[in-house]
Amino acid sequence: xxxxxIVDIFLNPKSVAVIGASKNMLKGGYRIxxxxxxxxxxxxxxxxxxxxxxxxxGLEFKKSVLDIEEEVDIAIFYVPNQLIPKLLEECVKKGxxxxxxxxxxxxxxxxxxxxxxxxxxxxxDTFSKIRxxxxxxxxxxxxxxxxxxENKSGFFTSFLVFNEYKRGNIAIISQSGMxxxxxxxxxxxxxxxLGFRYICSIGNxxxxxxxxxxxxxxxxxxxxxxxxxxxxxxDPRKFINLCKKAKSMPDKTIILVKGGLTSQGQSSSxxxxxxxxxxxxxxxxxxxxxxxxxxxxxxxxxxxxxxFSMLYKSKKILPKRGYLAQxxxxxxxxxxxxxxxxxxxxxxxxxxxxxxxxxxELFPPWMPPNKFAFVDIWPxxxxxxxxxxxxxxxxxxxxxxxxxxxxxEGIFNMLFCSKQFRAVNDVNNLIDIISTYPKPVFLxxxxxxxxxxxxxxxxxxxxxxxxxxLEDMVKNFQILIQESKNKSN
Amino acid sequence: xxxxxIVDIFLNPKSVAVIGASKNMLKGGYRIxxxxxxxxxxxxxxxxxxxxxxxxxGLEFKKSVLDIEEEVDIAIFYVPNQLIPKLLEECVKKGxxxxxxxxxxxxxxxxxxxxxxxxxxxxxDTFSKIRxxxxxxxxxxxxxxxxxxENKSGFFTSFLVFNEYKRGNIAIISQSGMxxxxxxxxxxxxxxxLGFRYICSIGNxxxxxxxxxxxxxxxxxxxxxxxxxxxxxxDPRKFINLCKKAKSMPDKTIILVKGGLTSQGQSSSxxxxxxxxxxxxxxxxxxxxxxxxxxxxxxxxxxxxxxFSMLYKSKKILPKRGYLAQxxxxxxxxxxxxxxxxxxxxxxxxxxxxxxxxxxELFPPWMPPNKFAFVDIWPxxxxxxxxxxxxxxxxxxxxxxxxxxxxxEGIFNMLFCSKQFRAVNDVNNLIDIISTYPKPVFLxxxxxxxxxxxxxxxxxxxxxxxxxxLEDMVKNFQILIQESKNKSN
Numbered sequence: 001x002x003x004x005x006i007v008d009i010f011l012n013p014k015s016v017a018v019i020g021a022s023k024n025m026l027k028g029g030y031r032i033x034x035x036x037x038x039x040x041x042x043x044x045x046x047x048x049x050x051x052x053x054x055x056x057x058g059l060e061f062k063k064s065v066l067d068i069e070e071e072v073d074i075a076i077f078y079v080p081n082q083l084i085p086k087l088l089e090e091c092v093k094k095g096x097x098x099x100x101x102x103x104x105x106x107x108x109x110x111x112x113x114x115x116x117x118x119x120x121x122x123x124x125d126t127f128s129k130i131r132x133x134x135x136x137x138x139x140x141x142x143x144x145x146x147x148x149x150e151n152k153s154g155f156f157t158s159f160l161v162f163n164e165y166k167r168g169n170i171a172i173i174s175q176s177g178m179x180x181x182x183x184x185x186x187x188x189x190x191x192x193x194l195g196f197r198y199i200c201s202i203g204n205x206x207x208x209x210x211x212x213x214x215x216x217x218x219x220x221x222x223x224x225x226x227x228x229x230x231x232x233x234x235d236p237r238k239f240i241n242l243c244k245k246a247k248s249m250p251d252k253t254i255i256l257v258k259g260g261l262t263s264q265g266q267s268s269s270x271x272x273x274x275x276x277x278x279x280x281x282x283x284x285x286x287x288x289x290x291x292x293x294x295x296x297x298x299x300x301x302x303x304x305x306x307x308f309s310m311l312y313k314s315k316k317i318l319p320k321r322g323y324l325a326q327x328x329x330x331x332x333x334x335x336x337x338x339x340x341x342x343x344x345x346x347x348x349x350x351x352x353x354x355x356x357x358x359x360x361e362l363f364p365p366w367m368p369p370n371k372f373a374f375v376d377i378w379p380x381x382x383x384x385x386x387x388x389x390x391x392x393x394x395x396x397x398x399x400x401x402x403x404x405x406x407x408x409e410g411i412f413n414m415l416f417c418s419k420q421f422r423a424v425n426d427v428n429n430l431i432d433i434i435s436t437y438p439k440p441v442f443l444x445x446x447x448x449x450x451x452x453x454x455x456x457x458x459x460x461x462x463x464x465x466x467x468x469x470l471e472d473m474v475k476n477f478q479i480l481i482q483e484s485k486n487k488s489n
Numbered sequence: 490x491x492x493x494x495i496v497d498i499f500l501n502p503k504s505v506a507v508i509g510a511s512k513n514m515l516k517g518g519y520r521i522x523x524x525x526x527x528x529x530x531x532x533x534x535x536x537x538x539x540x541x542x543x544x545x546x547g548l549e550f551k552k553s554v555l556d557i558e559e560e561v562d563i564a565i566f567y568v569p570n571q572l573i574p575k576l577l578e579e580c581v582k583k584g585x586x587x588x589x590x591x592x593x594x595x596x597x598x599x600x601x602x603x604x605x606x607x608x609x610x611x612x613x614d615t616f617s618k619i620r621x622x623x624x625x626x627x628x629x630x631x632x633x634x635x636x637x638x639e640n641k642s643g644f645f646t647s648f649l650v651f652n653e654y655k656r657g658n659i660a661i662i663s664q665s666g667m668x669x670x671x672x673x674x675x676x677x678x679x680x681x682x683l684g685f686r687y688i689c690s691i692g693n694x695x696x697x698x699x700x701x702x703x704x705x706x707x708x709x710x711x712x713x714x715x716x717x718x719x720x721x722x723x724d725p726r727k728f729i730n731l732c733k734k735a736k737s738m739p740d741k742t743i744i745l746v747k748g749g750l751t752s753q754g755q756s757s758s759x760x761x762x763x764x765x766x767x768x769x770x771x772x773x774x775x776x777x778x779x780x781x782x783x784x785x786x787x788x789x790x791x792x793x794x795x796x797f798s799m800l801y802k803s804k805k806i807l808p809k810r811g812y813l814a815q816x817x818x819x820x821x822x823x824x825x826x827x828x829x830x831x832x833x834x835x836x837x838x839x840x841x842x843x844x845x846x847x848x849x850e851l852f853p854p855w856m857p858p859n860k861f862a863f864v865d866i867w868p869x870x871x872x873x874x875x876x877x878x879x880x881x882x883x884x885x886x887x888x889x890x891x892x893x894x895x896x897x898e899g900i901f902n903m904l905f906c907s908k909q910f911r912a913v914n915d916v917n918n919l920i921d922i923i924s925t926y927p928k929p930v931f932l933x934x935x936x937x938x939x940x941x942x943x944x945x946x947x948x949x950x951x952x953x954x955x956x957x958x959l960e961d962m963v964k965n966f967q968i969l970i971q972e973s974k975n976k977s978n
Contacts, residue, residue, distance in 0.1 A: 105855060105856065108820075109855060109856055112855065161909070174821070175821060176819060176820065176821020176822065176824075177819070177820075177821070178819040178821050178822055178935070179821070182819065182905045182907070182935045182936050183819075183822070183935050185907070185935075185936055185937055186935045186936055186937070186938065186941065186957070189937050189938035189939065190938045229821055231821075231824060257825065259821060259824035259825050259828060260824055260828065261828045261832070262827070262828045262831035262832060263831070264827040264828065264830060264831040264836070264837055264861075265824050265825070265827040265828030265831065267827070267859070267861060267863070268820065268823050268824040268826075268827040268828075268859075268863055269820070269824045271820070271859055271863075271865070272820025272821065272823065272824055272865075273820065296829070296960060297825055297829065297958060297959045297960045298822065298825065298958075298959065299957070299958035299959070299960070299961075300960075330665060330666070330667040330671065330672075331597075331665065331666075331757065331758070331760070331761025331762065332663070332664060332665020332666070332667050332668070332718055332720075332748060332761065333665065333667055333672070333787065334757050334761065335665075335720060335748035335749060335754050335757040335758045335761055336746065336748050336754070336786055336787065337757075338751070338753040338754040338756070338757040339748060339749065339750045339751045339753065339754030339757075340785070340786065341753060342751035342752070342753040342754065343750070343751060347753070348753055366594060366598060366601065367594070367598055370756070370757075370760055372753075372756060374756070374757055374760075376760070376761075416671045418671075418674070420650070446667070446671050446672050446674075446675045447671050447674055447675055448674055448675070448678050449675065449678035449679045450678065452675065468675070468788065469786060469787075469788035470786045470787065470788070471785060471786045471788070471789075472788075
C-alpha cells in the first residue's frame with residue numbers, strides 16, 4: 001500500500017474501533033466516542049472496553065477488537081500506555097490497517113517509554129503489519145459539513161469535545177495536540193468564518209509523520225493552505241522536496257511554526273514529543289530551501305493561514321512587488337502604518353498623473369491629496385457632505401482610482417468602527433467594491449471593540465482580511481510578496 | 490506663570506468657552522459641548538457662536554467671548570481655520586489664559602496654513618499673551634470618575650463622543666488625535682478595566698508640547714504610566730532630561746511610539762502634523778539616552794501601558810534578570826514559549842534542589858517534572874484527581890513552590906478557557922495565589938474566545954495581565970526587565 005492510500009484510510013475510514021471507549025463522562029474514551037457519534041461520522045463505530053457492558057449511543061461494547069465480526073479500518077487508542085502492546089497485537093491479528101494512539105508515556109518520558117516503543121516496533125514488524133499515527137497525540141479530524149448545519153458531519157477523534165467548526169480549505173499537521181484541541185477551539189471561536197478540512201495531530205510520529213500527510217494534502221484539490229507545527233523534521237530531504245513541489249502549484253501555500261529553535265525550546269520539546277530538534281542553523285536551512293512561510297507562534301500561524309485561505313477563496317492576485325496604497329482617516333495611524341510598510345519592504349508609490357488628477361477632483365482645494373499613495377480620505381468625505389453628495393460615492397471613487405492604477409497591487413484601508421458611523425462606513429458598499437477587483441484589500445479596524453468584532457466577521461464572510469494591529473496587517477501583506485517570490489523561483 | 494501652572498489651568502480649568510458650539514448635532518462644536526455637559530464637567534461652560542441664539546443644555550449662547558461677564562480660563566476652538574485669528578484676538582482681550590485649537594489647516598497644509606500660524610504668533614506675542622494647545626488636535630481629557638458611576642465626571646473636550654472610560658494611573662500625550670478619539674474608544678472597550686487620568690492631544694504643538702505635559706505628569710503622583718505618540722521631538726535635550734528624571738522615580742514609566750522612523754513615515758507625518766521628523770539615527774539616540782520603553786505601534790503602546798499600569802497598581806516587584814517559570818498544560822505551546830523566552834533574553838532556570846523535590850512529590854512517578862522551570866502541570870493534576878484530591882491544591886502548591894524559589898522572578902501560566910473547565914481552572918483561586926506574592930504572573934489564555942474575554946477581564950480587575958498571543962506575553966515581560974535596567978542605571 002502506498003503512503004497516500006494509508007493516509008486516505010486514516011482520514012476516511014469506513015469503520016473505526018475506539019479502544020478505551022467508556023461510559024464515564026470524565027474519561028477521554030467517552031469523549032472520543034461522543035465526538036464520533038455526535039458529529040455524525042459516516043462510518044461504523046465499535047466501542048471496545050473489556051470492563052464495559054451494554055451500549056452507549058446505541059452501540060454495543062465489545063471486550064476486544066477480536067470480538068468484532070465486521071472489518072475494521074482504524075483503531076483509536078485511549079488506554080494506559082502499558083496496555084498498548086497487548087491490544088495492538090490484537091489489532092494486528094484482526095487485520096486492522098491503522099492505529100491512532102493518543103496515549104502518552106512513550107519516548108518522551110525516557111527509558112520506560114522507550115521500552116514500550118521497542119515493543120511496538122516488534123509487534124508491528126516496523127509498521128509493516130499495521131501503521132501508526134502518534135503516540136502522544138490528539139487524533140485526526142476531518143470536517144465534512146459545518147457544525148451549524150443540520151447535517152453537520154465529519155470524522156472527529158480528538159479527546160477534546162468539538163462543538164464548533166467550519167469546513168474549508170485549510171489542513172493542519174501538528175506536533176502539538178493543542179491544534180486539535182484547545183487552540184483549535186480558540187481559532188474557530190475567534191474566526192468563525194475560517195474553515196478547515198483536516199487536522200492531523202501526529203504526536204511523537206513514530207511511524208506516519210508530516211511527510212505522508214503533506215504529500216496527501218498536496219494531492220488534495222480541496223486544500224489550499226497547509227499549516228504546520230513541527231518540533232523536528234522526520235526527513236528533511238523529503239520535506240524540502242515536497243515543499244518545492246508545492247512551490248510549483250499555484251493554489252498551495254505551506255506555513256510552518258518550528259518549535260525548538262533555541263536550547264530552551266529544545267529541552268521543552270524533548271520532554272514533549274521526544275523531538276531531538278535540529279540545531280537552529282539546520283532548521284534555518286531547511287526552511288530556506290523549502291520556500292515556505294515561517295510563522296513565529298500559533299497566533300501568527302493562524303492569522304497567516306486565514307489570510308491565504310481568504311486570498312485563495314476570493315481568487316485575488318498575489319502582489320509581487322509590494323506596491324500598495326493606504327486609505328486612512330487618521331494621520332497618526334497612517335504615519336505608523338507608512339513606517340511599518342517601509343520597514344517590511346513594502347512601498348507607497350508616487351501616484352500616476354491620471355490617478356492624482358482624479359483624486360484632486362474629490363478633495364477640497366485647501367486640503368489637496370498627497371502625491372504618494374497615502375489618501376487621508378476625510379477632507380474628500382467632508383467636501384462630499386458639504387455638497388450634499390453621498391460619502392459612499394467618494395469611497396467608491398477613491399477605491400476605483402487606486403485599484404485601476406496599474407502599479408498598485410493592493411490597499412490598506414483604516415475603518416473606524418462605531419455604531420454611530422454605520423451609515424457612513426457602509427461596510428456592504430466596501431465589500432462590493434473590494435469584490436470587484438482581483439487586488440487584495442486589507443482593513444485595519446479601530447473603534448468600539450464589539451463593533452470591530454462584528455465588522456471583522458462581516459468582512460470575513462466575504463474573504464476580506466481585517467486586523468486590529470497595524471503591524472499584523474503589514475506582516476500579512478508582506479507574506480503575500482514572500483509567497484509570490486516562492487512561487488516564481 | 491511657570492509651565493506647570495499653565496498645564497494645570499489647561500487640565501483643570503474653572504471655566505471654559507466653547508467657540509463654535511452649535512445646536513447642530515452633526516457639528517464638532519455640538520459634540521464638544523455635549524462631552525463637557527454630559528460628563529459633568531465641574532466648571533463653568535460658555536457656548537460661543539455669533540450665529541446661534543437661545544440655550545443648549547440650559548446654557549445661553551454668547552455672540553463672542555467678550556460678551557461673557559465672568560472670568561474664562563480656557564477657550565476651546567472648533568471653527569474654520571480662517572476665523573481663528575480674529576477670535577483669538579478677542580480671547581486675548583478677554584484675558585483668557587489658554588486656547589485649545591482643534592481646527593486643522595495650519596502648517597500641515599502648506600503655505601496658506603503657514604500664514605495663519607504667523608498671524609497667531611503675532612496675536613499671542615509668541616504665546617506670551619495666551620498659551621496654545623494644538624492646533625490640529627482633538628483636545629484634552631481629564632477623567633475624574635468612571636463612566637459607569639452615577640457621579641461620572643471629568644473634563645472632555647474632544648469632538649468625538651466619549652461614553653466609556655475609567656479613571657486610572659495612565660496619562661497619554663499624543664500627536665495623533667486618534668488617541669483622544671477612535672483609538673481611545675477601541676482601547677477602553679477592549680480593556681474595560683484599564684484606567685486613564687489624562688489624555689492630551691497636542692496636534693501641531695505650536696506652543697505647548699510633550700515637554701510641558703511630561704513635566705506635569707512627572708509631578709503628579711496619580712500618574713504611573715505616561716504613554717506617548719510623537720511625530721517629532723520639540724526639544725530633544727529637554728525631553729531626554731525629563732526622561733532621565735523619570736528613571737530616578739520608582740513609580741513612573743514612559744512608553745513611546747515614534748512616528749516618522751522611515752522616509753515614508755516622514756512624508757506622512759509632514760502632511761499630518763507638519764512634523765519634520767528627525768532622522769532615524771537621531772531618534773534612536775534620543776530614545777536610547779532617554780531610557781524609555783519604545784513600542785512599535787498603538788497596539789503595543791497600550792498593551793505595554795496596561796502591563797505597567799497593573800504592575801504599579803498591584804505593587805509587584807520589577808524582575809531584574811528575567812528568570813521565570815512556565816506552568817503550561819501544552820507541550821507545544823510550552824516549547825514555542827520556551828523558544829520565545831530565550832529569544833527575548835529571558836531564562837527558565839534549573840530549579841533548586843528543594844523546589845524540585847517538592848514538585849516531584851506532586852507528580853506521578855512515570856511522569857516526573859522537568860528539572861528546569863517548565864512545569865507541565867497535567868500529570869500532577871491527574872495524579873491529584875486519581876487520588877481524589879482537589880486539583881486546585883495542586884495549582885496552589887506549584888505556584889507556592891515556584892514563587893518561593895528565590896531565583897524565579899515571575900511566572901508564565903497557560904490557561905485553557907472553556908465553560909466546561911471553569912471548576913478546574915478556578916480563576917478566583919489563581920487570583921488569590923497570585924495576589925499573595927509580589928512577583929508578577931502573566932497568563933496566556935487559549936480556548937473559547939468569549940470565555941477568554943471573560944477570564945481576561947476577571948484577571949484584569951485584579952491587575953493580572955493576560956494575553957492571547959505567546960509572543961506578546963514574552964515581550965511584555967521583557968519590557969519589565971528593560972525598565973528595571975533603566976531604573977538602575
